[in-house]
Amino acid sequence: MSQEKLWYQYWPEGIPKTIEIPGNISVDDMLDEQAEKNPDLLAMAFHGKTWTYGWLNDKVNRFAKGLQDLGLQKGDRVCVNMLNMPQFVIAFFGVMRAGGVVSPIVPLQKAAEIQHQINNAGAKMLIIMDGFYKEEVKKLMDENKIPTIEKVILTGLAEYLGKAIGIIGALIGKIPRMWFWPKGPKFARFQDLLESDPTPKEVKFDTKKDLAVLMYTGGTTGLPKGAMLSQYNIVANCYQCESWLPEIDLGKEATVCALPLSHIFGLTTMMAVAIKTGAKMILIPDPRDIPGLMKELAHEKGTIFAGVNALFNRINNHKKVESFDLSSVKYALSGAGPLAEEVQTKFETITGAKIVEGFGLTETSPVTHANPLEGRRKIGTVGFPFPNTDCKIIDPNTLQDISQPGKDDDISTHGEICIKGPQVMLGYYNREKATKETIIDGWLRTGDIGYIDDEGYLHIKDRLKDMIKYKGHSVYPREVEDLLYMYEPIDEVGVIGVKIEGGEETIKAVVSLKPEFVGKVTPEDIKDWAKENIAGYKWPRIVEIKDEIPTTMVGKVLRRELREE
Known part of the structure; x- marks a missing residue:
């Protein structure tokens, strides 16, 4: 049987x-419709x-009007740099309602x-949290290194916290803050824009051509490229995400926004889908604070929790x-990278919540696949x-x-995964050659290697450019990483050639290493375990122990950084 719609079985x-x-x-129409139907x-x-x-829709209208008054016109790009906080949601939909294109900046990004x-x-324009402006952008502005920016709109994390929490948090350094904001014609305050009349000029979109988001995505080589996602792509x-959810109880669902909303996975699945379905967004500014995250999840009764392996x-x-207490969670979704089976099994055993793994990429808005909720x-697949x-x-x-259908042990059935659908991007911004190489006859080349088995489930093996050739054998780093996670002392791992x-x-x-094993486990111990438990052509010949593995904001191991080191 060919691969033709095997998944329908x-x-x-x-x-x-x-x-x-x-x-x-348009994307902001989903908010407008939800607010009109269910304002409370x-x-x-x-x-x-x-x-x-x-309340949210009113603030979006006011913010959009404020942006238009500052000179924002249809198609203008606006960068947004902040943590998961109410201002991000207001800014995202406000920019679109004003006619602009949102280009989110991941908070971990540095000045260059x-x-x-x-x-x-x-x-x-740049809408930015004051702490990030002080740390990374002020010098760029002072040296005129970002000359296209006409307005910087400043906001602070503490603006939507209780006053005492905001002051105390800033004083002890937990909340990034700039005590004295710059003044002048190039600067505006977020809260001042919210004083505008809630009457922005209506903007008409050609939804299949007009951009909603310009999302920058890194690769294994080169500087990040801007993936052009249309209004129609995101909608x-x-x-599609809503159709995959078996049951949605209006007014009872709550998405746990622990993944950064500046990343396409969090932006679409936790924010935009919440707007579409009338769910409550639980905004988590610091997902590394695990007790804080768990406290918010339990208090607000989160029902849909998207996360990553890390x-x-x-x-x-x-x-x-x-x-x-994760008893309120109905569905835990894993994406933005491989989910180790050991991590999945342990999480489900400890919490009682079920994780469903899916697949997607920035260029597909992002979700293309998922296991049934x-x-x-099928464990080990993305559905x-x-x-x-x-x-x-x-x-x-x-x-x-x-x-032919693929098999794990038959590398001849493995190949590059290609996707076609309404969520596929328009192309890379100002990168015509890269666009033509990536999208061929409507099919997007993902750069991921995998296979579709005889039951229609998609198996991801690894990134095409990350594959290791060891003495004639093709070795997938992801597979070796998954196996190494089975060794109890290992906390995080990245495998490279x-x-x-x-x-x-x-x-x-x-x-x-996990804290209790630091100083007790050596590289030789890890190699000895690997020799006994991993095939002879796969086990790592070199092992390095570090305090921390470099990862992206959503927990992907940065193999490129490991190679550069």
């Missing part, structure tokens, strides 16, 4: 194979305070990275894990394509389709 009951996606709705539903929760959809994104996007993925692993290994999930989404495997060298004498490539594992 075990398609989850009650989930449509195709859905109708309106072509005349809770939209956001932040450190004990809550706000309704009616911010400079590249702003200049590449040609951003006209389509929201409708986050679930931190919860598993926290010393207070037995006291955490109810029904037959089926979403409604209206197609998937195929190609030979990355010849670009020819691999038609490194060149050795003679130009050959060998396998290196960089690991961090």
Whole structure:
């Protein structure tokens, strides 16, 4: 049997194979409609305070009017740099309602990275948390290194906290803050814009052509590229995500926004989908504070919790894990990178919550696949394509389709995963060559290697450019990482290929240890365990122990940084 729609054999009951996606709705229309229908539903929760959809929509209208009064016009790019806080949600929808394009900046970005994104996007305005401005952007402004910026709109994390919490937090250094804000014609205050009349000029969108988000995505090489996501792309993925959820109780769902909303996974699945479904967003500014995250989740009764391998692993290994209450969680979703089976099993055993793994990328808004939330999930896979989404495997060298179903031990059936669907980006901003190389006849080349098995489930093996060639064998770093997680002392791990004498490539594992094993476990101990438990051509010949493994904001191991080190 060929790969043609193999997934329909075990398609989850009650989930449509195709859905109708309106072509005349913009992203901010979803908020406007929700607020009109259900103005008193809770939209956001932040450190004990809550706000309704009616309140949020009013603030978005006022902010949009304020932006228009500052000169924002249709198509202008606006960079947004802040943590998960009410201002991010207001700014995101406010920019769109004013006609602008949002280009979120991940909070971990440093000055040179911010400079590249702003200049590449040609951003006209920057909406930024004051602490980030002080640390990373002030010098860029002073030296005129981001000349396209005409207005900087400043806000502070403490603005929507209780006054005492804000002052105390700033004093002890937990809340980034700039005590004295710059003044002058290039600067404005977030709260001042919210004093505008709630009457922005209406902007009409061609939803399939006009951009909603310019999301920068890094690769294994080169500077980040701007993925152009249209209004239709984001709306389509929201409708697709909603269709995959078996039961939505209006007014009773709460998404746990622990992943940064500046990352496409958090932006779409936790924020935009919440708006579409009328859920409450539980805004978590610091997901590394595990007790704080768990406290907010329990207090606000989070029902949909999206995370990544690193986050679930931190919860598993926290010393207070037995006291955490996740009883309200109906669905835990894992994406933005591989989920180690050891991490998944331990999390489910400890919490009683079920994790469902999915797949996507920035270029697809982001979700393309997921295991069924109810029904037959297959551990170690990312499930089926979403409604209206197609998937195929190609030979990355010849670009020819691999038609036969894949098997884990048959590398000839592995190839590059390609996606076609309404969530696929328009292309890379000002990168025509890269766009043509990535999107061929409507099919997006993901750069990921995998296979579709005989039941239609997609298996992800690794990034094409991360594959290691060891003495003629193809070794997938992700697979070696998953196996190493089975060794109890290991907390986090990244596996890379490194060149050795003679130009050959060998396998290196960089690991961090759980606190109780620091100083007690050596690289030789890890190699000895690996020799006994991993195939001879896969186990790491070099092991390095570090205090911390470099990761992205959403917990992906930065293999490029490991190679550069």
